[in-house]
Amino acid sequence: MSSLLSLQGVHTHIGAYHILHGVDLEVPAGELTMLLGRNGAGKTTTLRTIMGLWPASKGRIDFDGRAIGGAGVKASTPDIACSGIAYVPESMGIFADLTVRENLLLAARGARSIEQIDTQRLDWLFTMFPAIKKFWLYPAGKLSGGQKQMLAIARALVEPRRLLLIDEPSKGLAPAMVRNMVAALRELKATQTTVLLVEQNFMVARELGDGVAVMDNGSVVHAGRMAELAQDDEMQQRLLGLSLASHQ
Numbered sequence: 414m415s416s417l418l419s420l421q422g423v424h425t426h427i428g429a430y431h432i433l434h435g436v437d438l439e440v441p442a443g444e445l446t447m448l449l450g451r452n453g454a455g456k457t458t459t460l461r462t463i464m465g466l467w468p469a470s471k472g473r474i475d476f477d478g479r480a481i482g483g484a485g486v487k488a489s490t491p492d493i494a495c496s497g498i499a500y501v502p503e504s505m506g507i508f509a510d511l512t513v514r515e516n517l518l519l520a521a522r523g524a525r526s527i528e529q530i531d532t533q534r535l536d537w538l539f540t541m542f543p544a545i546k547k548f549w550l551y552p553a554g555k556l557s558g559g560q561k562q563m564l565a566i567a568r569a570l571v572e573p574r575r576l577l578l579i580d581e582p583s584k585g586l587a588p589a590m591v592r593n594m595v596a597a598l599r600e601l602k603a604t605q606t607t608v609l610l611v612e613q614n615f616m617v618a619r620e621l622g623d624g625v626a627v628m629d630n631g632s633v634v635h636a637g638r639m640a641e642l643a644q645d646d647e648m649q650q651r652l653l654g655l656s657l658a659s660h661q
């Protein structure tokens with residue numbers, strides 16, 4: 414399968430700190446690729462580097478066959494977003510004082526009113542994230558943590574995107590909300606949207622991932638199929654420090 418996004422030997426420095434040490438990563442078109450790894454492994458830095466929020470000091474980032482990052486490449490974050498990549502950061506970037514509706518409208522670059530957003534697309538978002546419809550006119554700050562995450566992802570999908578980068582959508586959510594999130598992401602997967610998803614929750618990763626890349630210490634130390642990693646306890650233990658007990 415051809416890669417929509419490809420990172421080759423990507424290094425990132427943040428100030429004096431050398432954080433990414435040659436990241437190689439392939440995100441095939443139409444798949445959900447999980448990016449796993451312990452705290453501090455470099456997952457968020459990888460997403461930020463793809464978006465051009467941190468510049469890659471070495472290596473190369475290609476999106477749909479075009480260089481968007483790396484030494485000598487001058488694509489800005491707005492350029493990268495316009496090329497069709499949406500980023501849902503862990504902080505979500507929601508405007509708490511604005512309504513759910515206004516939050517969605519602000520994310521639709523081309524639309525001046527909600528009527529200008531493709532109604533089919535809006536219906537699709539309502540099906541995937543029922544809370545968006547239910548709390549349509551509520552200030553977004555009143556939503557629960559999980560509902561805010563759903564809104565953040567819906568914002569990223571309000572216009573067609575080629576690739577979605579999502580950072581730990583299950584973080585801090587109660588188990589029932591995690592299940593809702595998994596169900597919504599499964600719906601998204603069914604549309605063959607290409608996704609790179611950072612997760613700490615291995616149960617979520619196992620349910621959703623087609624491919625998987627595991628990071629450690631600023632580089633990718635394993636890449637393969639999620640189904641293989643899900644069946645291999647020894648590999649999980651070695652790469653992620655998971656024990657059998659953590660699967661219960």
Ligand SMILES: Nc1ncnc2c1ncn2[C@@H]1O[C@H](COP(=O)(O)OP(=O)(O)OP(=O)(O)O)[C@@H](O)[C@H]1O
Pocket residue numbers: 427430432450451452453454455456457458459613
């Ligand atoms: N702004 C920054 N300045 C200095 N160091 C940073 C900065 N942001 C991240 N780092 C360091 O870079 C390393 C990778 O961090 P990153 O947030 O990418 O890891 P992560 O795998 O996403 O971890 P987590 O799961 O805890 O979010 C960590 O050691 C972190 O302390």
